Ligand SMILES: [Zn+2]
């Protein structure tokens with residue numbers, strides 16, 4: 001049983017399934033007490049079907065989750081947020097969403113590099129040192145804005161990086177963790193890739209795409225507090241036991257485990 005989750009998607013993103021209410025019911029049956037929806041953010045004027053919902057779905061998302069919040073108030077604490085990249089051109093939008101209390105929180109998941117209104121590449125498929133450096137830079141810019149409560153899967157850049165934890169990859173881990181330390185910003189151990197890809201062997205290393213353990217060893221050396229994110233894309237995923245992998249990493253590296261976001 002795992003007591004909280006602030007990283008949950010909905011069918012609106014186009015690569016998740018189940019109704020909003022089914023997620024809530026699954027969370028209740030899994031014993032989750034504090035539960036946050038953080039679907040992939042919808043951007044005004046930026047359409048990316050199968051990646052995120054359309055901006056026109058914002059009102060429906062807000063209305064639906066807020067209704068569930070009331071309906072299940074006696075069984076579970078529900079919060080409304082988004083998982084979002086930081087793109088400077090949407091700075092005012094991120095502020096508006098939070099300052100006008102449309103959503104309660106944002107978590108930073110820097111999935112893509114944007115060029116104009118086009119996605120240039122997915123950082124989970126980074127194949128060169130230059131691209132992971134770009135990830136580190138973009139992520140750190142986002143972290144410093146103060147718009148986000150924690151960083152989702154900071155180790156995303158290692159998912160398909162073909163050179164293992166080389167000097168560039170280590171340097172990026174240090175840069176991210178040093179910044180997190182300076183800002184007092186937690187990082188998230190994300191369970192998504194444990195489910196969709198599982199263990200594999202690359203360069204003689206048996207590992208998950210993420211969490212990538214050598215990254216977390218560095219995070220521990222900076223004494224960074226962590227959350228665990230289930231990153232559910234189907235209600236049943238809230239009931240899995242992949243969190244055991246995260247708890248083992250937390251125990252092994254003596255990471256500080258935060259279990260409650262304050263609202
Ligand atoms: Zn993500």
Ligand SMILES: [Zn+2]
Nearest residue numbers: 007009083231
């Ligand atoms: Zn996610």
